[in-house]
Amino acid sequence: MAATSDPHVRDRIAAYAETTPEPPPLGSHGIETTGCPRCRGTMWRQRDLFVCSACGDMKGADPMTCPRCLTAMKPPAPGRHPHLQRYACPFCPRKAAPGDTREQIEERERQRARAVRLLDAAIQERPSAQALLRDRRLTAKGHG
Ligand SMILES: [Zn+2]
Ligand SMILES: [Zn+2]
Known part of the structure; x- marks a missing residue:
């Protein structure tokens, strides 16, 4: 405003x-x-x-479209705070705030991918964390 x-x-x-x-x-x-x-x-x-x-x-007011999949994104859940509203692509991890341009959506996805890479790197540097994840997976399977 x-x-x-x-x-x-x-x-x-x-x-x-x-x-x-x-x-x-x-x-x-x-x-x-x-x-x-x-x-x-x-x-x-x-x-x-x-x-x-x-x-x-x-x-x-077009529905938000995923710039990669060219598909209408799922609208945000009603009742959420405007600053937290996110459209979500049904086919890839891209998210969009209302009114985002395709550049903003791609930037969001770059940031998310970078955060995931950093997290992966941090986990690989910590064998104990890896073991913990492996244990969880085995436990989850064992009880399935
Ligand atoms: Zn005008
Ligand atoms: Zn997509």
Whole structure:
């Protein structure tokens, strides 16, 4: 919400709210906004559409798509805090926050993969941890 101190933006948002039968939903996901590709104004989410408060342009709020599998990602569980909401790809480990670009999704995945690599390296440097994991696996099998 960078520009709400700008009186023009505030007027436009107020006018938009007055002329819009349904105000932006204030559900568990909070207010979602995005940039207008036409005038760079603020677009507000209205169910499945983003509507620009400046020029009235609309665009569909696409479901998040996995940049690798090109598949719609599973939406976040309802009721989660907006900052914790994550879409999840059903075919690979990629996760996305609402509104992530494909670059942000790939960056998330790079960070996750790096964390896993570091964890693996740490485990390999510690034979005791390896033995512990092996024991657990054997125990789990033994009782299966
Ligand atoms: Zn616009
Ligand atoms: Zn995927």
